[in-house]
Amino acid sequence: MKIQAKKIQMIHLPTPLEYLPALSAELGVELYIKRDDLTSLAMGGNKMRKLEYLAAEAVDQGATMLLTVGGAQTNHGRQTAGVAARLGMKCVIACIDRYPGEISANILLDRIMGAEVVFEAPTGEKGQQEALVRRLIEKYEAAGEKVYYIPVGGSNAAGLPGYYECACELDAQARAMGIGGARVVSAVGSIGTYMGLFCGLRNEGSDLRLTGIAISDFGPDKEVRLQEYFDEVRQHFGMTCTAERADFDIETGYVREGYNQPNADVRQAIYLMARKEGIILDPCYTGKAFAGLLDMIREGKIQKGEKIIFLHSGGQPGINTPHHRVEFERELLDGITVL
Numbered sequence: 001m002k003i004q005a006k007k008i009q010m011i012h013l014p015t016p017l018e019y020l021p022a023l024s025a026e027l028g029v030e031l032y033i034k035r036d037d038l039t040s041l042a043m044g045g046n047k048m049r050k051l052e053y054l055a056a057e058a059v060d061q062g063a064t065m066l067l068t069v070g071g072a073q074t075n076h077g078r079q080t081a082g083v084a085a086r087l088g089m090k091c092v093i094a095c096i097d098r099y100p101g102e103i104s105a106n107i108l109l110d111r112i113m114g115a116e117v118v119f120e121a122p123t124g125e126k127g128q129q130e131a132l133v134r135r136l137i138e139k140y141e142a143a144g145e146k147v148y149y150i151p152v153g154g155s156n157a158a159g160l161p162g163y164y165e166c167a168c169e170l171d172a173q174a175r176a177m178g179i180g181g182a183r184v185v186s187a188v189g190s191i192g193t194y195m196g197l198f199c200g201l202r203n204e205g206s207d208l209r210l211t212g213i214a215i216s217d218f219g220p221d222k223e224v225r226l227q228e229y230f231d232e233v234r235q236h237f238g239m240t241c242t243a244e245r246a247d248f249d250i251e252t253g254y255v256r257e258g259y260n261q262p263n264a265d266v267r268q269a270i271y272l273m274a275r276k277e278g279i280i281l282d283p284c285y286t287g288k289a290f291a292g293l294l295d296m297i298r299e300g301k302i303q304k305g306e307k308i309i310f311l312h313s314g315g316q317p318g319i320n321t322p323h324h325r326v327e328f329e330r331e332l333l334d335g336i337t338v339l
């Protein structure tokens with residue numbers, strides 16, 4: 001790894017890279033899956049890789065509390081709660097979201113792990129999140145805590161080495177399996193996972209290619225963030241590689257109804273992966289990204305026979321979030337027989 005950063009090891013790496021024979025035959029591509037849902041702590045997922053690095057910085061700064069932000073269903077919040085528990089720290093998760101009138105699966109897990117969750121309904125005003133974070137830091141520091149703040153998704157320079165490291169891991173695994181040149185496909189939310197992979201593959205000279213599939217609107221703010229984030233990381237780690245917009249391959253046309261909206265195609269994609277391979281995806285991120293990948297194959301954007309590595313970034317607790325669960329139950333009750 002050509003960049004240097006300290007981490008606290010909390011998960012067992014490398015995660016497996018597996019061939020999916022039945023789905024490959026069904027779809028006419030050579031499909032592999034990178035099992036980053038198997039990152040062990042707090043039910044796993046992609047944020048654990050970033051949090052190993054963020055935790056090291058928090059401990060170095062003498063933090064007693066982790067504060068992070070996310071939506072009502074944040075997987076990142078859940079994994080942050082797990083890390084705080086492991087480090088003996090307090091954890092507070094701030095959600096700029098209407099309290100949805102249901103306890104999402106992740107918030108239930110946050111509370112099981114002892115994290116506090118604060119909701120503030122969105123006002124539409126710019127800077128609301130920053131103001132809430134400032135108020136919470138003041139409040140908890142006045143009560144004697146030393147707060148370490150982790151931005152949404154752990155997607156900053158300090159968290160980036162997590163997916164940079166995953167890129168190195170994937171490159172070595174792909175070479176060992178004889179699938180150099182494969183296309184890695186990942187869900188894109190707060191961009192950290194994509195950016196870590198992008199920087200790792202590019203800066204290390206890997207021949208793996210990378211396609212991101214946006215799971216929420218990829219508007220002008222995200223476009224700006226993409227380049228700013230790359231420039232920030234490049235400078236922070238002294239990377240020599242360069243990149244401009246055309247180098248970032250992000251599909252923005254598979255968002256469907258919007259962030260975390262229950263959607264029939266996404267559920268069909270989840271059933272397909274589960275019924276062919278016994279692997280469970282989630283309704284907000286990986287199920288949607290996989291539905292996008294299926295569309296790309298159907299539309300010929302992915303060629304028959306192509307080698308694809310789909311990143312399973314976790315999120316499965318989301319299946320049990322009430323508004324998703326209701327839809328699954330409606331579609332699946334017919335296969336339950338009570339004798």
Ligand SMILES: Cc1ncc(COP(=O)(O)O)c(C=O)c1O
Binds near residue numbers: 188189285
């Ligand atoms: C399961 C899952 N997959 C993918 C993502 C997207 O990762 P990123 O926010 O780094 O783009 C997230 C983010 O919350 C996630 O929880």
